[in-house]
Amino acid sequence: MKIAIMGAGLSGLACALTLEKNGYHADIFEKRGMVGDRMIFAEGVSSIFHTPIDDYIKFLSETYDIHLKPTGNISKTYIHSKNETASLEGNLGFINMRGKHPESYEMQFAEQIHSPIHLHSKKIYEEISKEYTHVVVATGDPSDVQRIQPFDVAYKASFKGATVAGSFKRNEIHTWFNNDFAPKGMSYLLPHSDTEASFILVYPQYPENQVKDKEKLWQEGFSFAEASLQQKLNVTSDYSLKDFIIGKSAYPRIGNTFFVGNCLGCISPFIGFGEFTAILTGIYAAEDICGIESYEKQTKHVFQKYHDSLTLRRIIEHSSNEQLDRVVRSLQVEFLGKALTSPRFQLLKLLGKIAHPISRET
Ligand SMILES: Cc1cc2nc3c(=O)[nH]c(=O)nc-3n(C[C@H](O)[C@H](O)[C@H](O)COP(=O)(O)OP(=O)(O)OC[C@H]3O[C@@H](n4cnc5c(N)ncnc54)[C@H](O)[C@@H]3O)c2cc1C
Numbered sequence: 001m002k003i004a005i006m007g008a009g010l011s012g013l014a015c016a017l018t019l020e021k022n023g024y025h026a027d028i029f030e031k032r033g034m035v036g037d038r039m040i041f042a043e044g045v046s047s048i049f050h051t052p053i054d055d056y057i058k059f060l061s062e063t064y065d066i067h068l069k070p071t072g073n074i075s076k077t078y079i080h081s082k083n084e085t086a087s088l089e090g091n092l093g094f095i096n097m098r099g100k101h102p103e104s105y106e107m108q109f110a111e112q113i114h115s116p117i118h119l120h121s122k123k124i125y126e127e128i129s130k131e132y133t134h135v136v137v138a139t140g141d142p143s144d145v146q147r148i149q150p151f152d153v154a155y156k157a158s159f160k161g162a163t164v165a166g167s168f169k170r171n172e173i174h175t176w177f178n179n180d181f182a183p184k185g186m187s188y189l190l191p192h193s194d195t196e197a198s199f200i201l202v203y204p205q206y207p208e209n210q211v212k213d214k215e216k217l218w219q220e221g222f223s224f225a226e227a228s229l230q231q232k233l234n235v236t237s238d239y240s241l242k243d244f245i246i247g248k249s250a251y252p253r254i255g256n257t258f259f260v261g262n263c264l265g266c267i268s269p270f271i272g273f274g275e276f277t278a279i280l281t282g283i284y285a286a287e288d289i290c291g292i293e294s295y296e297k298q299t300k301h302v303f304q305k306y307h308d309s310l311t312l313r314r315i316i317e318h319s320s321n322e323q324l325d326r327v328v329r330s331l332q333v334e335f336l337g338k339a340l341t342s343p344r345f346q347l348l349k350l351l352g353k354i355a356h357p358i359s360r361e362t
Helices: 010-021 056-064 104-110 125-132 214-229 275-289 295-316 323-331 334-341 347-354
Strands: 003-006 028-029 039-045 070-079 085-099 134-137 151-165 171-178 186-191 197-204 234-249 257-259
Touching: 003 010, 003 125, 010 028, 010 104, 010 275, 039 070, 039 186, 039 197, 039 275, 056 275, 070 323, 085 104, 085 323, 125 134, 134 275, 151 214, 171 214, 186 214, 197 214, 257 275, 275 295, 275 323
Parallel strands: 003 028, 003 134, 070 171, 134 257
Antiparallel strands: 039 085, 070 085, 151 197, 151 234, 171 186, 186 197
16 A cells, blocks of 8 residues: 555644554655744633543543644633623643644644655645555545545634733633624634733635725724733734635545545534544544544534534524523523533533534525
8 A cells, every 4th residue: 555645734643653553654745844834823622512532532542642732721611792701611722833833733733753754745646646645635635535536515614813922720721702803703712821812713715704904893892801801912823814615525535546634524504613523533534544434424413513513603693792691591501511521411402403514505
């Protein structure tokens, strides 16, 4: 077998590491000049969306012998709407760094891998598939998939983010659901330390949002966050992204080509998060190549989760600020908050059963 992996991000590197643990090596092709060659920012993985896995770091260690070191754990999540605030407490997940940060997950993976990583790669899928018996498409970019098979786009997202200096509790994160500045989207703050955090605004690029002034939304969201946190935040660096595709492939595998991470459909349409699922699909693809378990079988739950998450998005995005206030107010009831954070409570599954996904053109 001659195995190639396109993309040295989370799914590609998780695939390479799992292959190595099973005695195989891949050639990894990365288009950038180094692993993690992009802006530094924090990502969060919330256990609420991965039930019954309540601790994914422990799960990866014990199940796959993959050991990642997050920046911190999340013990409290504040949920803010326009006029209400609720908080959830418990073992709620982890925060980790991405990009050029020395402790980013991609750097941690790269340190453990011995397979060659060919940087500045310009090779396209068609060339690679001629040279290799197995190809793993892990470019994080569904437009690469669309050249090979149908990819259903749920929506494209617009991001604006910044690293901010301030005073933070490193285990406490904040989310804001407010259509005034995050139309059908959200903003959130993830601490890197006691003095630094990532503040990010993300919303879908629906036609009604395209006409809005992104900078104005950002300023409004930023001021709202400062008021919620009762402090001034100082921006030390910022970035802006658009056309970030969220959707899913028709097939997890075609012949010996495997689609993993964002190229499979790992981003949860509800909140736009997908790093843990990206890692899992990289592992699953490797396990199939090694003859351990079928990729189609292992990714069935990823597609189910995608549909449930899309359903949840469609429900939430039709909510006005008043309805969002009501939802947040209901979370203030102690037992509801506790139920939501219980590893037995499957939020996505429950809501997915209540309503069917509604498709929408972008
Ligand atoms: C601003 C932002 C914030 C986010 N926050 C969160 C969060 O808080 N929590 C969460 O769970 N998820 C979050 N996500 C989503 C998360 O980053 C992705 O789910 C995850 O990175 C997907 O992993 P991947 O392996 O598919 O792609 P990536 O990790 O992006 O890796 C893709 C790699 O492929 C390389 N590449 C691209 N094209 C080619 C090519 N043609 N040839 C070779 N290499 C190529 C890229 O340079 C990159 O190194 C966020 C995403 C963004 C953009």
